[in-house]
Amino acid sequence: MASAPVLTPRSQDFPRWYQDVLAKAELADNGPVRGTMVIRPYGYAIWERIQAEIDGRIKALGVSNAYFPLFIPESYLHKEAEHVEGFSPELAVVTHGGGKELEEPIVVRPTSETVINSYFAKWIQSHRDLPMLLNQWANVVRWELRPRLFLRTTEFLWQEGHTAHGTEAEARAFALRVLDEVYRETMVEVLAVPVLTGRKTARERFAGADTTWTCEGMMGDGKALQMGTSHELGQNFARVFDITFLDETGAQAYAWQTSWGASTRLMGALVMAHGDDAGLRVPPRLAPVQAVVLVVRAEEATVEAARRVAAELAAAGVRVETDDKVDSSFGRRVVGWELKGVPLRVEMGPRDLAKGEAVLVRRHDGTKEPVALGALVPAVLDALEATQASMLEEATAFRLDRTVAVASVEEAVEAAAEGFATLPLAALGPDGETRANQAGVSVRCLVGPDGGPPAAGEDEAALVAVLGRAY
């Protein structure tokens, strides 16, 4: 029974396909105010899983969660020159409260360096107070010119980590640990997105940072997405917020700081890195629902058997749901679960039961296999593992296939139409970045000769620039 495609085909119109997926997988809707977003229950369930994975890794580094206010005195933003310059154009400012005009305008946080550091100044007195390692889960507001659900919304959810250290070396090491052990690991191991990690150029780095480290993913259309950043703030904020401490020798010193964040943009990355023409595909380690037990027909024995199977799977640690909504047709329900990207379906009908089997269907590649009921639990566990691995392999192969080593900016611009271009930093030259930018291509990050983040003291001439079009 042929029918119209469920979604706009990805190859036909990628942005349209993206929006179709968000709508039909019930991830998000536009909010009533331009650029705002409603995250629907299924989308939020995925976000909560992302949060849990990131939060656990943050805490493993010894960081504690805290919460700072949404409102920031405007004057705070002005203390750090580059910071205010970077964020001023996109601030939402509150000028009235309680029916009266405010004496000092209040800014809705675009990020929280300023408030948090004003408290760090209070809390840090001695080298014994260091390192101070805090994180908060919060919403922030940036008045973006061109909003796009999950990728660039006026209000978005994220975590922002803020730390203070006694030495530059310690701060740098911490920023890099976050980049690797929190972000890269979550993105690669959980989201199955093989991100590149590297350093931002001066032009691309965070407003107020000395160095910005980034995770860059390749989306299904070959464009790059910045999925998380970790900044070395040097002593820039310490100087303006007066974060000083007495070191072991009794000398007064400014703290060295980092900040780092990852946001609901990761939801966009998930869709664009793994989605296909049938909808979303969620990697098993991330999926809020890893398997759905699908009752084909409404027969009592089938429903009972399905419930039993679901209970066994749940007992084995699988996040499982039972679909016995047989007042919808089988085909409709299948399409619904495919749109949502649930990794596995266990289909159970009277024919299967007669044989003592169920049909195990993998969303990742569409393969179906009959499995004896007694062997279902291990089969599901295996299929989840295999799917996770295949998704990462597939995304990695895609990125490699779309990455070209080039020798000039012109070649890089050409290659960026399809994906990434790698260009020796020496060949980029002093004005190469500008020329690439004019062609709609940016330097996503600088990597060392081995492809990872450049090591401390690495010869700049040996670095490689990764260029691409970006979201």
Added chain:
RNA sequence: CGGGGAGUAGCGCAGCCUGGCAGCGCACCUGCUUUGGGAGCAGGAGGUCGCGGGUUCAAAUCCCGCCUCCCCGACCA
């Protein structure tokens, strides 16, 4: 902010040129038959035609002004 599209039922659209009962597909409700890849038939419900003004006996349609959304670009997590 520059360029390009579009606002008509929950979603997708036709109608507009040439003014004359506001329509189609999907979704929704009821009933029956169905259910192994978006079921079929029958009967229903649902509308400030983006907003404001103007022309006219009469405006979704013509005129003026405004607003919003989407896509491409510059900015960004």
